[in-house]
Amino acid sequence: MNSGKTVLVPVEALRTFVREVFVGVGTEPKNAQICADVLIASDLRGIESHGVSRLKMYYDWIKKGIISPAVRFEVVRDGPTTAVVDAHTSLGHPIAHRAMNLAIAKARQYGLGAVAVRNSSHYGIAGYYARMAAEEGMIGFSFTNARPSVAPTFGAEPMLGTNPIAFACPTDEDFPFLFDAATSITQRGKIEVLAREKKPTPQGWVVDRNGQLSTDTQEILRGIPKELFALLPIGGAGEEMGGHKGYGLATMVEILCAGLSSGAFLWALSGMEKDGTPRPHRLAHFFLALSVEHFVPLEEFRLTLGGLLRELRNAAKSPGEERIYTAGEKGHAREQRIRGEGVPVSPSLQAEIRSIRAELGLTGHGFPF
């Protein structure tokens, strides 16, 4: 059964399986499809940390009652260009999908649209929702807060989430400009990759409770759940290299999400009661759509973007560097490749899939494991 090595699985077979798993735990088919699409989109972009490797996490959280599989999207406040949504601890992906569609509809009518969401759960890659706007000829922003893992400047404990900023817009090329980045230097998933490769963690990514930078990958991964380590914001420790800028951006994301939704923030997102009992994370998101056509003709915008991005790529390169990329290029190239080759599924992910498949009695996906 276990091949013991990573295998490539056809994209559509994996997508169908993921959808059936969510249906199997009680999610409406149309919402299960959205969950599958977001997870698969992450694997296609090569962001394995947010793809199908997270399926077991969602599955377990749903079974423990931390995430509600049946989606409840309650608009508690509605205006011409704005809305506030209570997600009632539902699955974050369909909540975010619907919230961004609401922002897009408002932007189509008025030029701008924004939706703040509270009491939600992990919504996968932030960029998925920003890209939805780009596919409608708009600029899209997607933000979310997250459980505490990042230290503020001069701090030594995790307070802020990795709080990503995602931004997407159309260009004159066949893929959008797509920026999707945590406001921390890195995130736990990258440190897990280093652990598998038995490599040290780069100096400057992680700080311990004594304010010392740590590079011991195994110790960091053991200590993170005990809050003994914190990730550092973009710019690193202190202010000399701009760490206060990453910290400020992370706080800005927290304000947009929790402030505009009156949602939970910082330690209230830990997902644990004081005695360690798991509870819903109650994350907050913020989505913003700007209709390009309300500013300039879309074709003109596409040409501006194309000129801008190609001028950047054509800049003088540092010796030894072959290319300068613009945001979204690498992910697009990976997507082309993985659509053809299939999604790499590691032995540990194969084991998780077999276990879920057995528990839910799912068959017929033709996986080679």
Added chain:
Amino acid sequence: MNSGKTVLVPVEALRTFVREVFVGVGTEPKNAQICADVLIASDLRGIESHGVSRLKMYYDWIKKGIISPAVRFEVVRDGPTTAVVDAHTSLGHPIAHRAMNLAIAKARQYGLGAVAVRNSSHYGIAGYYARMAAEEGMIGFSFTNARPSVAPTFGAEPMLGTNPIAFACPTDEDFPFLFDAATSITQRGKIEVLAREKKPTPQGWVVDRNGQLSTDTQEILRGIPKELFALLPIGGAGEEMGGHKGYGLATMVEILCAGLSSGAFLWALSGMEKDGTPRPHRLAHFFLALSVEHFVPLEEFRLTLGGLLRELRNAAKSPGEERIYTAGEKGHAREQRIRGEGVPVSPSLQAEIRSIRAELGLTGHGFPF
């Protein structure tokens, strides 16, 4: 005449002088007042690089015809929540002030408002305009592109501007949350300060045309006008410490400003013809206002913010650190102090002021020089 040392000048005397200088070169009194307010606000926050020390730069550019002192604010496109403005190379400060007020007016009616501006000039500190929204109970964003000085990731020449992101919002304290940061690690003004202090430039701020990091402050300052050095984006060189994130954010700012206004971008902002003749910079700005009341009651938002910011400040500190700050706190403290003490005016700035004063025949400001 020259005391040879820095003197403290009363804030209002300096503000009056700056206003009279702009009036003296042809700016309408109400717009000259805005220019003075923005420059003085910068000095009050302790951002000397963008304060009255820039007066001579604007003065010279106006005299050379690079900036038009009489302000022309042409709304070329107008929608319920959006507008595009052509600034016709006018002074950036009154243009930006009016653009942000337009965004605020739209947000008051519809919840959101955004204004893109093209063909403008340097507008001073980005945070001034974001703060205008905070003072109206709104969230404000202010972005601008700038002449090329920052290298893209893997690049070795200046392409992007320092492209700041400014964000402000009300809190339950007597000053707003105010984030205002270049998307580069630092900006030229900070390197000029190091030069005066005869200190090396920190490793990682600046890259040369060979892709090597430079720390030679004097050589960097001599080489920047010849494009021999480029600043690095937040996160630094390469991708390991997140340099691609700073680069992506800088590009995002360029897109919001130039893309949504069909304005000039990257090398077109150099301010020079191919033969080196100075020409208008044609900068683009982008302003966004979000009316908090359209999402949640303003008092509730203020309380959320207060709780969030104080929780951050109360985090465990790195040993040796006395305080954790939130964005806007340090600037507010400086403002309180400088309002009482006066603005520090260096000997070189005294000389510039004396020269402009003599040229324009201005008298009666009571400066001690």
